[in-house]
Amino acid sequence: MELKTDALLLRTTDYGENDKMVTLFTAERGKIGVAMKGVKKAGAKLRFAAQPFCFAEYVLAERGGRYTVTAASLHDGFYPLREDVERYYAAACVCETCDALLLDGIVNPTLLVRAVSALKEMEGASAPFALVKFLLSALTAAGYPVSAGDCPACGNKLGEKLYFDLSSGSFFCGECAVGTPASPSTLSLIRLAMGEKGEMTADGVRRALKMLRAYLVYQTEEKFSILGEYIKTL
Numbered sequence: 274m275e276l277k278t279d280a281l282l283l284r285t286t287d288y289g290e291n292d293k294m295v296t297l298f299t300a301e302r303g304k305i306g307v308a309m310k311g312v313k314k315a316g317a318k319l320r321f322a323a324q325p326f327c328f329a330e331y332v333l334a335e336r337g338g339r340y341t342v343t344a345a346s347l348h349d350g351f352y353p354l355r356e357d358v359e360r361y362y363a364a365a366c367v368c369e370t371c372d373a374l375l376l377d378g379i380v381n382p383t384l385l386v387r388a389v390s391a392l393k394e395m396e397g398a399s400a401p402f403a404l405v406k407f408l409l410s411a412l413t414a415a416g417y418p419v420s421a422g423d424c425p426a427c428g429n430k431l432g433e434k435l436y437f438d439l440s441s442g443s444f445f446c447g448e449c450a451v452g453t454p455a456s457p458s459t460l461s462l463i464r465l466a467m468g469e470k471g472e473m474t475a476d477g478v479r480r481a482l483k484m485l486r487a488y489l490v491y492q493t494e495e496k497f498s499i500l501g502e503y504i505k506t507l
């Protein structure tokens with residue numbers, strides 16, 4: 274059976290002398306493992322389709338539940354992301370997040386669209402801020418939205434003293450004090466990333482990414498080690 278699907282390459286593993294096993298985030302079947310034969314050879318026709326962040330229409334042959342790529346036509350290779358270490362790691366965090374949020378059998382085309390637009394944005398704009406925006410939208414698409422409005426317990430506006438609760442994904446005021454202490458710079462940055470009024474500071478970006486990572490780890494029980502390393506470089 275043949276399947277034609279738009280997909281983003283999330284990660285690759287070397288396999289045999291010339292082959293790779295790749296994890297594709299497909300629009301139609303969610304996350305699947307796929308064999309790519311001969312792609313490590315110089316001049317291989319499908320070499321481009323086994324590169325990090327490749328977004329393409331993949332043609333897959335299915336046999337007994339195993340997939341092999343037989344053809345691919347490129348939508349976007351996001352080449353500028355491969356030429357800049359900071360952007361490369363931010364993009365790798367996007368792929369790591371999709372990988373962790375997509376359990377087997379989960380189909381989430383909205384998340385795919387958001388991942389591809391985040392990669393596009395990272396080519397030009399501030400990569401760390403684009404990553405914050407992506408993580409917020411990915412969390413929403415996966416059913417773990419972050420809430421940064423008024424305090425959900427008492428309804429008061431959030432002030433200088435505030436808390437973030439990992440189980441509900443909400444900020445709380447200093448009086449209600451649910452969760453662990455958070456900084457106003459984090460809240461301000463998160464609000465800005467949500468398209469509301471807020472302020473961007475380097476400290477706010479770093480803290481927001483740290484908090485979002487803690488929230489992702491809490492919700493998925495995955496490690497998010499690439500994101501952890503990336504935050505250390507900021």
Ligand SMILES: [Zn+2]
Pocket residue numbers: 424425426427428429445446447448449450
């Ligand atoms: Zn409160």
